[in-house]
Amino acid sequence: MKNFKIEMQGVKKSFGSKDVLRNVNLDVKKGESLVIIGGSGTGKSVTIKTILGLIKPDAGKILVDGQDVTNLGGNDRDEYLKKFGMLFQGGALFDSMTIWENVAFGLTQGQKMSKKEAYPIAIEKLEAVGLKESIAQHYPAELSGGMQKRVSLARAIARNPEIIFFDEPTTGLDPIMADVINDLIRKCVSELGATAVSITHDMASVRKIADSVAMIYEGEIIWHGPIEKLDNSGNEYVDQFINGRAEGPVKF
Template identity: 70%
Template sequence: MTHTAVGKPADAAPGARAEAGTPKLKLSGLHKSFGSKHVLNGLDLEVGRAESLVVIGGSGTGKSVMLKCALGLMHPDSGSIKIDGEETANLRPRDRERVMRKFGMLFQGAALFDSLPVWENVAFGLIQGEKMSRGKAREIAVEKLSAVGLAREVADLFPAELSGGMQKRVGLARAIATQPEIIFFDEPTTGLDPIMADVINDLIIKCVKDLGATALSITHDMASARKIADRIAMIYKGKIIWSGPVSEIDNSGNPYVDQFIHGRADGPIQMEVMQP
């Protein structure tokens, strides 16, 4: 059974119907500091329509802060965040809610609600955000669980009864339940064994393709990045220092990228870490 997209208001605000050449997501000159710690230092990044972009980088380089700013969970100190050409960095709450309906999110630890059965976790955005009836929301939840390879019986289980891989699948089902235009993936394969990680990668590719969605992922898992990305960008010290097609990652000509993708202890990143 196929359902039409939900949460796409007919009276979309200016910028929602953007020109064909407009990036789906554009971050420009983003700065974000926490006290004396400068996390984002003029970050620039574009993601095209229906493109899968993976941002790689080590811990503490600004990946998660960048993602939270793009989602509107965190406000940058300065800079621009455009969705379909519409500036969203300082939206009013009502407009923020409208823009948020375009997003789906797969959190690093799945972030499921322990007290809710699986189907209510998947349908959370439909019931709470779209005010959909519980019956219809459950129907869609079961459909999305099937899309990520989980049987109907799983719908009535609780998160604690699931394996880590199953929880990640439920998180993915929730991310696609509202048929979002943009999906964010936060370390989608963390904590999974290599085989299950590859299963999740395949599901991400399938779900994003089926929706025709734009995907922005952050990860340090190069196997995952190589598989799900159309394009890869590397963040270092709060800036994008390289970006290009996934096919060019092994010949980037950038010593920071080269060190990171090969996991070498020696290189410019290590030298920076060792400084007092």
């Protein structure tokens, strides 16, 4: 039996006349941290969103734990989503709720846990990302960008997910805060024993959090291998990307 947590087979998606995913084939092993790299608009976010079911693919199959989840709906989908946590690019914190209510949202609203039970879990998760209980009653708008990212990370891990997605976790942060977030991602993933899929174009982040790397270009995975082989991939697209060269096969 294969030990894959997520399998994407021939996934296609277009918006209008624009083919965003042409043919995505990607396997993620259980417990590994995969980073998908690629330029802006190449389909990285759409890939993640199709796995979560936020976007329905036009063709292809998505398997999670060997189960076909391509067309899940209703309660099955809510149940399925409990396996996941996601850190959104802009944080996507609910601005009408306090910090701790944000972190506990999946517990109190998604699983109907009482506030009394959920509060200590929220505080524990906030502490896991290096934040103090004193900010629990604040609103997201009162925090800096880096702190919002951390709160968002705490929310993503609040339900002890088996799979965590990170959508450009370090974008918009200063290099030090970016490194703090990278460390936290590493720590949270290993403590939970979770499978992680991140998308980023920040190479420092890739080297810090990846076990394996996949590169997406024009809606297809063109290279997939362990992080150790990234510098000797033998793929000129990957070489151009990781070295940040304007000249090469990738055209912008």
